[in-house]
Amino acid sequence: MAPFISIKNISKKYGNFSAVDNVSFNLQKGELFSLLGPSGCGKTTLLRILAGFEVSNTGSFEIDGHDMDNVDPADRPVNIMFQHYALFPHMSVFNNISYGLRRTSLPKSEIKSRVEELLELVRLSGMSERKPKTLSGGQKQRVALARALARRPKLLLLDEPLAALDKKLRSDTQFEICKIQEQLGTTFIVVTHDQEEAMTLSTRIGVMNEGKLIQLGTPKEIYEQPQTSFVADFVGEISFLEAVVKENKNTHWLMQAAVPIYVSSDSNFNVGQKVKLALRPEKISLTSRPTGNINEFKVDILDFAFYGAGTQYRVIGPEGVKLKLYQSHNQPSKANSPMLKTGFVNFSPEAIIVLES
Amino acid sequence: MRYDVPLIVKVLAIVGFGILYIPVMIMMIYSFNSGKLVAVWAGFSTKWYRELWTDDILLSALYKSLLIGMSSATISTFFGLLIAIAFVRFSAFRARLTLSLVASAPLVMPEAVTGLSMLLLFIAMETTFGWPSGRGVDTIMIAHATFGMCFAAVVIQTRLRDMDRYLEEAARDLGERQPFVFMSITLPLIFPSIIAAWLLSFTLSFDDLVIASFVSGPGSSTLPIVIFSKIRLGVSPEINAIATLMILTISGMVLAGSMLILKRDSRGKKN
Numbered sequence: 001m002a003p004f005i006s007i008k009n010i011s012k013k014y015g016n017f018s019a020v021d022n023v024s025f026n027l028q029k030g031e032l033f034s035l036l037g038p039s040g041c042g043k044t045t046l047l048r049i050l051a052g053f054e055v056s057n058t059g060s061f062e063i064d065g066h067d068m069d070n071v072d073p074a075d076r077p078v079n080i081m082f083q084h085y086a087l088f089p090h091m092s093v094f095n096n097i098s099y100g101l102r103r104t105s106l107p108k109s110e111i112k113s114r115v116e117e118l119l120e121l122v123r124l125s126g127m128s129e130r131k132p133k134t135l136s137g138g139q140k141q142r143v144a145l146a147r148a149l150a151r152r153p154k155l156l157l158l159d160e161p162l163a164a165l166d167k168k169l170r171s172d173t174q175f176e177i178c179k180i181q182e183q184l185g186t187t188f189i190v191v192t193h194d195q196e197e198a199m200t201l202s203t204r205i206g207v208m209n210e211g212k213l214i215q216l217g218t219p220k221e222i223y224e225q226p227q228t229s230f231v232a233d234f235v236g237e238i239s240f241l242e243a244v245v246k247e248n249k250n251t252h253w254l255m256q257a258a259v260p261i262y263v264s265s266d267s268n269f270n271v272g273q274k275v276k277l278a279l280r281p282e283k284i285s286l287t288s289r290p291t292g293n294i295n296e297f298k299v300d301i302l303d304f305a306f307y308g309a310g311t312q313y314r315v316i317g318p319e320g321v322k323l324k325l326y327q328s329h330n331q332p333s334k335a336n337s338p339m340l341k342t343g344f345v346n347f348s349p350e351a352i353i354v355l356e357s
Numbered sequence: 358m359r360y361d362v363p364l365i366v367k368v369l370a371i372v373g374f375g376i377l378y379i380p381v382m383i384m385m386i387y388s389f390n391s392g393k394l395v396a397v398w399a400g401f402s403t404k405w406y407r408e409l410w411t412d413d414i415l416l417s418a419l420y421k422s423l424l425i426g427m428s429s430a431t432i433s434t435f436f437g438l439l440i441a442i443a444f445v446r447f448s449a450f451r452a453r454l455t456l457s458l459v460a461s462a463p464l465v466m467p468e469a470v471t472g473l474s475m476l477l478l479f480i481a482m483e484t485t486f487g488w489p490s491g492r493g494v495d496t497i498m499i500a501h502a503t504f505g506m507c508f509a510a511v512v513i514q515t516r517l518r519d520m521d522r523y524l525e526e527a528a529r530d531l532g533e534r535q536p537f538v539f540m541s542i543t544l545p546l547i548f549p550s551i552i553a554a555w556l557l558s559f560t561l562s563f564d565d566l567v568i569a570s571f572v573s574g575p576g577s578s579t580l581p582i583v584i585f586s587k588i589r590l591g592v593s594p595e596i597n598a599i600a601t602l603m604i605l606t607i608s609g610m611v612l613a614g615s616m617l618i619l620k621r622d623s624r625g626k627k628n
Contacts, residue, residue, distance in 0.1 A: 051530060052530075053530075074530070075532070078530075080526075080527075080530050082523045084521070084523065086526070088524060088527070089546065090546060099533075100531030103532035147531070
């Protein structure tokens with residue numbers, strides 16, 4: 001099946017600085033795709049290229065088989081929801097949402113009923129005569145979403161859609177965006193620097209750094225099988241251990257970090273090869289007594305932070321190996337005593353992610 | 358929070374504003390003086406206002422000043438808007454530095470210099486193209502529009518710079534093209550600054566004496582020129598009356614303008 005959205009080799013340079021460096025990916029119709037990366041990684045520039053506000057130096061962008069290269073932003077079947085919403089302050093909610101529709105040949109009655117529909121979709125019925133200034137942050141965000149959806153774009157771009165909202169509102173709005181996206185079946189590209197937002201919202205994530213698309217996959221793939229240490233570090237908490245490959249023991253590889261560590265991996269390594277081992281905090285267990293697990297060593301507890309549903313610890317092991325670990329409180333208390341000064345950590349060979357050093 | 362203003366600040370404020378406004382108030386009061394002498398109160402009367410009404414020279418000067426003020430303010434505002442857009446929307450262009458110097462020089466140039474150079478220009482133009490033939494209302498208008506434009510540009514630039522540039526992109530994204538984006542988004546949002554720029558250029562033109570005396574010709578004396586020439590023959594209470602009317606007109610216009618701006622702003626300036 002031909003991809004619905006096809007982005008090929010897009011690059012954008014400002015002088016010698018590569019804002020977007022040879023980015024390619026395809027999307028199917030109805031996907032909710034996130035571009036995730038730290039600020040300045042080029043994700044917003046890429047979004048502006050797709051909207052038509054910036055012209056890329058190389059590459060092509062097709063929607064449904066149509067090349068968008070020479071299409072004016074006004075004519076692209078693409079709409080964008082700006083980070084700070086960019087609602088027109090001198091227009092009512094109704095006029096904001098209908099702005100795009102009034103530029104078409106639609107009859108007035110049709111425009112009115114479409115706006116009513118959109119207001120209902122974003123739960124703002126009865127607000128149509130309000131001015132943006134009188135709305136709360138969450139309401140403005142919903143007006144901006146309705147306005148961007150009004151022309152029924154084939155592709156909707158959302159620039160940090162939740163960044164301006166407070167934390168509680170953010171999680172509610174996340175689910176709302178997902179719901180609306182499912183309901184309409186529009187293809188969404190969300191730009192965000194918040195990995196949690198990207199995880200919960202998207203069907204797929206593209207991680208960007210320094211203008212390059214580094215890894216593309218489902219949230220689970222990105223979290224559990226990061227391909228570079230940048231991705232591993234940027235998405236979620238993680239601890240790294242430098243290690244050298246020692247020998248292949250049938251099902252496991254023995255690797256020498258500060259302590260010997262058994263790793264289960266399908267990849268092939270050369271003996272003596274340097275690697276980086278990465279461990280997610282929730283995959284490590286902390287106990288007060290040794291349990292006899294294959295990967296286990298004694299640690300000193302440096303500090304801990306109580307998170308309600310769990311506690312995060314920072315521990316230090318042999319040769320100054322530092323680990324972050326997270327103990328959920330649903331496990332009957334093993335080591336969750338704040339009095340504990342030392343303990344034992346263990347983790348299964350399958351939990352370890354092996355990255356190139 | 359209540360804050361006790363130190364006595365010295367109060368005194369300075371009262372003295373400062375007193376120096377500014379007491380003479381104006383005295384002049385306004387004496388415009389109702391029935392006597393011929395300016396400084397001796399002889400009873401209340403509105404006869405100088407009635408006399409003003411029959412003074413053809415003053416009335417025609419007033420008419421010319423209003424005509425020149427309004428038309429030059431309109432021209433100033435239009436070109437000031439174009440300059441402001443060039444500066445705010447186009448960050449790098451070749452003549453930027455030159456334009457910024459050219460556009461701000463008249464703000465600090467002595468009026469006598471501006472007036473004289475305008476006069477020389479008009480004479481040179483007349484001998485070369487035969488236009489403008491002689492000096493009159495049109496030359497004053499051109500001269501006033503030229504320096505008013507620079508003030509208008511400064512006023513409009515400030516507002517344009519504060520405007521969220523994403524608003525225009527949002528409009529384009531929603532299917533609008535230039536110049537309609539400008540008409541439906543930019544212009545309504547910078548409208549208060551356009552009113553302010555117009556009022557400022559009008560006021561500058563309406564009370565300008567120096568430049569107008571250089572570029573005016575016979576029969577095109579503006580109000581300030583007539584008043585100034587009358588004062589040389591001694592201040593008559595009639596001058597007090599016309600000055601009072603000028604003050605009232607200008608403050609009335611400024612007040613109306615500010616109210617219009619406030620009203621628009623309270624309807625929503627920022628989102």
